[in-house]
Amino acid sequence: MSDLLNIYIQALDSANSGIIITDNTQRDNPIIYCNKAFEKITGYSHDQIIGHNCRFLQAQDRSQDERFLIKSCIEQGKDCRVEIRNYKKNGKLFWNELYISPVKNEKGEITNFIGVQNDITDRKKSEHELREEKSSIEKKILERTKELVESEAFLSSIIQTVRESLLVLDTNYIVLSANNHFLNSFKVSKEETVGKLLFELGNHQWNIETLKELLTKILPTNNPVIDYEVEHVFPHIGKKVMLLNAYRIEFEGQYKDRILIAIEDITEKKETDRRKDDFLSIASHELKTPLTTIKGLIQxxxxxxxxxxxxxxxxxxxxxxxxxxxxxxxxxxxxxxSKIQSGNIELHKEEFDIDSAIAETIDNLSLAAPNHTITLNGKTGVAIMGDELQISQVLNNLISNAIKYSPGSDKVDVYISKVGNFVKVSVRDYGMGISAQDKSKIFERFFRVRDIQKKFPGLGIGLYISHEIIANHNGTLWVESEIGEGSTFSFTLPILNK
Structure with a gap:
């Protein structure tokens, strides 16, 4: 039977269509399996997919009628076929042709759903272009836009106006244009730059291995390079830390294929951040000693x-x-x-029972917050290899936040379940919720929502620490929230394989 199962799994992984399986017996119908094609289509890794509901692929595009059709079919246990807008991990839109089918047990109960998806972006693009051709007005707009884009004067004016180092390359990585900011920042002339191979500029000072890999391996796949940090020592200007963004742009006509590289010099910013971290570390250590003495005297x-x-x-x-x-x-x-920033945070990994750890943390918090009801739902019966104290710290922080930022509610729900090879823990509150704009920054160090800053004290480092702890345990931490409808923070941890 196991050999047959392995054959089935190999068959699913060799399929060109993305395939997922969800567990309908668990809360929120989480994904428990995905094949290789699904990872390739979406850009997410297996570990980042397991435990999520399928709706995470729609990101903030939640007003699609197809979402409500999917929800209705799942509730009624029906087959479903839709064409829906989804978004890859890098934020790029793709059209998904999705087939959903329920799986029933001997009692006729729906235990799982199977989803099969195909990327039909090219087909949608062709349909769109056909509609465009039928409209003479839109065609004129496209022609004017095309003329404008293909204008060398227009392109040059944009490049020179931007207050950032910009390079335009052809497909052979020959520099076609460099703005003044680039020339001034890297102490080179236009004659030394334009018409030269990028990797040979300045006596090969731009022959940077990481940069070459980005341009020769990633860009040809039409994936943009976004905020990639490169550190390099240049012979004449010294060490530079740069943030690179690169895009492959396809035009028709004279400028058929171009590569645009934007370079931001963050050397000073990095040094400033390092000094802040050093100060933070020293100040914290210096405060800890007298505070420990004061605490002892008070006792x-x-x-x-x-x-x-x-x-x-x-x-x-x-x-x-x-x-x-x-x-x-x-x-x-x-x-x-400070330890996280310097990479010195210590993990004391041991095998422990995740159910007991979660229950004990909730019991302790219930004593500290007698006016709130913290309810634990589910159990896994599995063991985790990790730092039990740090995992407890994460849950403590999530529940404390749920209580703190839900002044009008007296309950918090905690859910724990097994999803594939992971344990999923969710903390749901019934508070004010988080906006889509703030959700993208909620796990950044020292970030605090503006409205919350005025009403609640804090530094905005708890979620940052929690995110890094879970990442160090090879798990993921995320949030789902709507303004006025509360928030659900969830994290996954890999199950210990014995």
């Missing part, structure tokens, strides 16, 4: 409270202890942030 005072002392005296002492603990937690978070 001594609490044990030496005179029998005839007033309630106000004891309450004041307790408040001082509470605020010292808060300050201690804040400094600990700053130290964790």
């Amino acid at each position: 001594i005072l609490q044990r030496m409270v005179p029998p005839d002392s007033s309630d106000k005296f004891e309450n004041t002492l307790d408040k001082v202890a509470m605020y010292v603990d808060r300050l201690n937690d804040l400094i600990s978070d700053l130290l964790d942030t």
